[in-house]
Amino acid sequence: MPSNIVVVGGSVAGVQALQTLRASGYDGRLTLVGADPELPYNPTPLSKELLTGEMDEDDVRLLVDEEYEDLQVDLRLGTPAQALDLTERKVHVGPSRLAYDGLIIATGSEAVRPRGWFDLEGVHTLRSLDEARRINQAMNSGSPSVAIVGAGFIGLEIAAAARHHGLDVTVVEAAPSPLQRAVPAALAAPVVRLHRDSGVRVLCGVGVARLVGSGRVDKVELTDGTVLDADLVVVGVGARPATGWLTGSGLALDDGIVTDATLLTSAPGVYAVGDAARWTGPDGRTIRVEHWTNAREHGRRAALNLIDPQSAEPYAGVPYVWSDQFGQRFQLAGTAHAEDLYFLSGSPEDETYVALLGDGNKVVGAVGFGGHPRQFTKARRLVTAGTPWPEAIGQHQ
Known part of the structure; x- marks a missing residue:
């Protein structure tokens, strides 16, 4: 088990990694590096409840000061990581050189x-x-x-x-x-x-x-x-992974930090998570996802794999995103760009619906808009399970 872990990125993924490490019994040194001077916060409400006034800034904080103290985290906020030396195993942060023997990169993405x-x-x-x-x-x-x-x-x-x-x-x-x-x-x-x-x-x-x-x-x-x-x-015309500081580091980069299925990068002891990671999915293809749920689950899985690499498990989560607009919720699990489409309820013309998407063999996506939250939850389970398409449709005909 590493004795000195550095997490770069005060993101959802980064904070989840911190919490998972301590909850799993890691008692070594733990440092969080964040470019933002703010205590880490949940970005999801920034474009919704924070702008409408339904939430204030205290509501969006991921943790408060006392919780970081309880986790015994050395906070280095307000100065971005500038370079990574894989040979010396050090992260350059301003004038400091932070040594590590375990590293989780959770720098997220930046707006175009x-x-x-x-x-x-x-x-x-x-x-x-x-x-x-x-x-x-x-x-x-x-x-x-x-x-x-x-x-x-x-x-x-x-x-x-x-x-x-x-x-x-x-x-x-x-x-x-x-x-x-x-x-x-x-x-x-x-x-x-x-x-x-x-x-x-x-x-x-x-x-x-x-x-x-x-x-x-x-x-x-x-x-x-x-x-x-x-x-x-x-x-809001798109985002790109915040990986410029890694140019020339030796890590494999390709529209994100390239990792294997366990979120391990091309360097030993270095993991990448969240928006910044391009990981190998269950089908062997690489994927990069900019969703809150994916970031949170990435942080947990990478933390567990880092402290017990002999038992490392692949990340097999299904991308999921939701969006609240004018009191209506839009939800997407998996992918909606697929050849098969079946409406479990409603239709786009009815203003509310739950749809299943398939690739000819199995369920690969679910989309819901408006009501029917329970039905969407069931549809999401079908996506997670990779339920055969005929079986999924047969259950609802």
Whole structure:
């Protein structure tokens, strides 16, 4: 068992790793390195309850000071890891060189920031608590016109929060439909209708040509010539793994830190978890997922594997994500991009549904929107079990 473990990244995955290590009896030295000066927090409510006022900052903290003291964690917050020396087994953090004999990298992902857009005030991404503060302040200062660039989960959640404040909101999405990375257009259709019925202007199939303003953003010019008034612009056009500090380290990188099925990287004693990891799934393909549940489960599995590598188990979790918008919940387990589709209840035309997705052999995904929470839970179990498609359908016909 290692005697000196360093966790890099004050993320959900990183904090879960800390808790799992101590709960499993690890009594060695434990250090947490985080670029954010804040005590680690749950990012999920930042685009929802924190913006609407249903939660405050205390509610989003993963742990409070006393809990870190109980875990006997040496907190190194506010300075990012800058390099990794695999030969010396040290993490470079500012002027310090932190030695380790076990390392878990949980640095997460960072927002894609189109070049030139952020030269103007009033333009934001939402990946951190400080960014959420700034957006919340802007939403509560007068009645700004809001433009959301990108109709993924975060973009749509921010749009719903802006409407909660009674603001004029336009969502711009270059793809033909919102949530295109997550689900086919037909399954996203009721989400779009919900937004439009709630007063959000949703524009798809058009991109942003440029942002206009003198010092501060004033307008958004689209590629079709449309010009939108915008005092506040939030950009949610994707994320990339926060792995720049590992360039030249010797770790295998490929849109994330490459790991085997146990989350072990190409270096002994070094594990990668959460948004930053590209791990080998049960089917032998590599996968990188940016979901809260995946990060939490990664942190636990990597911690257990690190302190007992002889009994290391592969991570076999099924990706799961949920999104609350205008009082309705959208849920996805597994993948929705599959050849077979069967509705257990409802349909996109009914505004509420639970659907199963299959790959011709077994259930690989479940999507739910609106009601039927128990039925979605059952559907998720079918995905987790890899239930044969004929058997799953036969149970519900």
